[in-house]
Amino acid sequence: MSKKDDGESERGEVKETYSLQLKKINAHLTCGLCKGYLIDATTVIDCLHTFCKSCLLTYFEEEDNCCPTCEQLIHQSHPSHYVAFDRTMQDIVYKLVPGLIEAERKRRLEFLKDKKREAGEIVEEDEEETEKKEESPLGTNRCFEGEPGISHHRNDEHVMVSLIPGAPELPTPVRPIVRLSGMATVNTLKRYLAQSMWSNMSRYSELDLFCNDELMGRDFSMRFIHLTRCRNKLKDEPLKLYESHSNPVIDLFKSIQNGVFDRYRARSPQLQIQVGERFAHVQAAGMVSLLIG
DSSP states (O other), X not given: OOHHHHHHHHTTOOOOOOOOOGGGSHHHHBOTTTOSXXXXXXXXXXXXXXXXXXXXXXXXXXXXXXXXXTOXXXXXXXXXXXXXXXXXXXXXXXXXXXXXXXXXXXXXXXXXXXXXXXXXXXXXXXXXXXHHHHHSTXXXXXXXXXXXXXXXXXXXXXXXXXXXXXXXTSOOOSOSEEEEETTOBHHHHHHHHHHXXXXXXXXXXXXXXXXXXXXXXXXXXXXXXXXXXXXXXXXXXXXXXXXXXXXXXXXXXXXXXXXXXXXXXXXXXXXXXXXXXXXHHHHHTTOHHHHHO
């Protein structure tokens, strides 16, 4: 670049454009499980490997609790608690891949239509009308035009949720049935329960929520749970979530009893040492007979 160009660049008068073939960076934009472009990009917090949300959750349910790329153990029993939605990565993928966001939006609309047909509901709107409705100012992803402090997602699709204590020692919440936005997450409900039952929101991490005997991840939205875990639920029936105390020590011993660690011993000697240390620590505290017996 010439000196003149240097001077112009400093004044912000010249902007250079670089062209790059998409295939050269495809490895950073694709999911290691399905080999397609990332959709709902979800990153493992420890190792920072990224996958499609549905691919990763399916992998946890059907395959393993380790990262599919580096095989590092994420968590013995609750790996979905240690992954997070990567909004920055998803925005990059949508901006770099032409037509991807539009194609994904159409696939989701078709998916919702199919679910309505399976439930016996009449799908009256054609595809174009449905798309317009999703893009209208009443959509859930719109920007609130008024004061941010009075935005409560009142125009979102709402879900009725029934909160049921799953253990006798848990008190009944002040409002056991709540109506909230479909975009609200499990973490939101856990904070509400902690405040309602103990007047201490910081204790939310002591709670787990279950649906159909399956632990719900902290980032699961009510809409996601409704569509994927309660497909046969009656339309006016509340979504039932069961509360339970979270105890990582008990989870550890349950995993040992079920032989979860056997398959990791050859792969990770360090893990075996860590488990042994925790076992010895709890054994010294006199808790082994309580937890295993």
